[in-house]
Amino acid sequence: MHSAVHKPMLATVLGQRQATPPMWIMRQAGRYLPEYRQTRTQAKDFLELCYTPELAVEVTMQPLRRFDLDAAILFSDILVVPDALGQTVRFQVGEGPVLEALDEKGIDALEPSRAMGHLAPVLDTVRRLRAALPPEKTLIGFCGAPWTVATYMLGGRGSPDQWVARKFALEHPAAFDKLMDILVTTSIDYLAAQLEAGADVVQLFESWALNLDDTSFARNVMEPNRRIVEGLRQRIPNAPIIGFPRGAAGNLRRYAESTGVNVLGVDFATPLEFVRSSLPPDIAVQGNLDPLRLVVGGEAMESQARAILSAFSDRPHIFNLGHGIVPETPIAHVERLVDLVKSWEARA
Ligand code: 1CP
Numbered sequence: 001m002h003s004a005v006h007k008p009m010l011a012t013v014l015g016q017r018q019a020t021p022p023m024w025i026m027r028q029a030g031r032y033l034p035e036y037r038q039t040r041t042q043a044k045d046f047l048e049l050c051y052t053p054e055l056a057v058e059v060t061m062q063p064l065r066r067f068d069l070d071a072a073i074l075f076s077d078i079l080v081v082p083d084a085l086g087q088t089v090r091f092q093v094g095e096g097p098v099l100e101a102l103d104e105k106g107i108d109a110l111e112p113s114r115a116m117g118h119l120a121p122v123l124d125t126v127r128r129l130r131a132a133l134p135p136e137k138t139l140i141g142f143c144g145a146p147w148t149v150a151t152y153m154l155g156g157r158g159s160p161d162q163w164v165a166r167k168f169a170l171e172h173p174a175a176f177d178k179l180m181d182i183l184v185t186t187s188i189d190y191l192a193a194q195l196e197a198g199a200d201v202v203q204l205f206e207s208w209a210l211n212l213d214d215t216s217f218a219r220n221v222m223e224p225n226r227r228i229v230e231g232l233r234q235r236i237p238n239a240p241i242i243g244f245p246r247g248a249a250g251n252l253r254r255y256a257e258s259t260g261v262n263v264l265g266v267d268f269a270t271p272l273e274f275v276r277s278s279l280p281p282d283i284a285v286q287g288n289l290d291p292l293r294l295v296v297g298g299e300a301m302e303s304q305a306r307a308i309l310s311a312f313s314d315r316p317h318i319f320n321l322g323h324g325i326v327p328e329t330p331i332a333h334v335e336r337l338v339d340l341v342k343s344w345e346a347r348a
Pocket of ligand 1: 025026027028029030031040046073074075076077078079091093094096097142157158159205207323324
């Protein structure tokens, strides 16, 4: 964290605008890369891939060998935390994650005291990555934000409307608060350990910050994220933090102001003009190309990439997609996008 080498991505996180914005790609290690699919066959399942440092380091490094990206993101998943707390988590091929959904008794049976021991291999991966990465590359650690992780823990799988978790939070407020407390505390320990192991910055993935009224947004999203930022900075002063509240829409500004994150990740449905006019000018923004434009390529991709670059050229900006890259993405389109961003130079 205190190296003298210039890391364009870390500098931007800390509020220094760069003429050419640094870039990385959410989910940059993954199934669109043949070498990822190859390495994946060496683990018996997806969780084993996450918990085997040699393999996790290899897949983390793969996208950086192909593309001139400014950051590597630890290869892991947001659902290693429920797994570490003792909940049953499985990744079915082609189906995504499946968990044994928690009820009130299940929440009482979680074992926070075993979580950090269980996550030790992930921290070993972080240490190895720091040693393997060139010093100018930023290493990003992460976890799921509590509400997003809770939607999987309570619902048992991903869902378009988070119905099960939203209903549980309203019907069983005490049990829900207990679950959020466990996730806040575990996330602080986990992110602090990642920063201590060599991560330069951490990202909170709040992928389901949508479908919530004012009151629930404050309780489920803002307050737990704020507590993590505060708790982490008590342990590690000035810890650099990216918040990505996907779908927060009109709540983006309150999220930024109440949590105190350094960088606001914006999804692709957020209007560029809204970001320009509604967010504090000193906060860095990260985003926000529609991953589908990267699948299609050509003018559909290039015109919007340029619109994003110019809309955010007067503030600290980290170029990224507005959600994760998808398996259908042609590698040649990623190469073209990286060239386009790297050859961009904003007029000061
Ligand atoms: O088959 C496979 O190989 C598994 C596919 C896969 C991968 C490559 C999953 C299952 N997770 C990951 C890695 C991953 N997940 C990373 C590290 C890789 C990188 O960024 O380069 C990260 C940061 C995540 C984060 C993650 N996992 C989120 C938050 C980001 C987002 O996309 O919203 C979420 C919601 C998950 C859960 C999850 N894990 C995997 C899948 C398919 C899903 C989504 C399930 C759903 O649709 O609800």
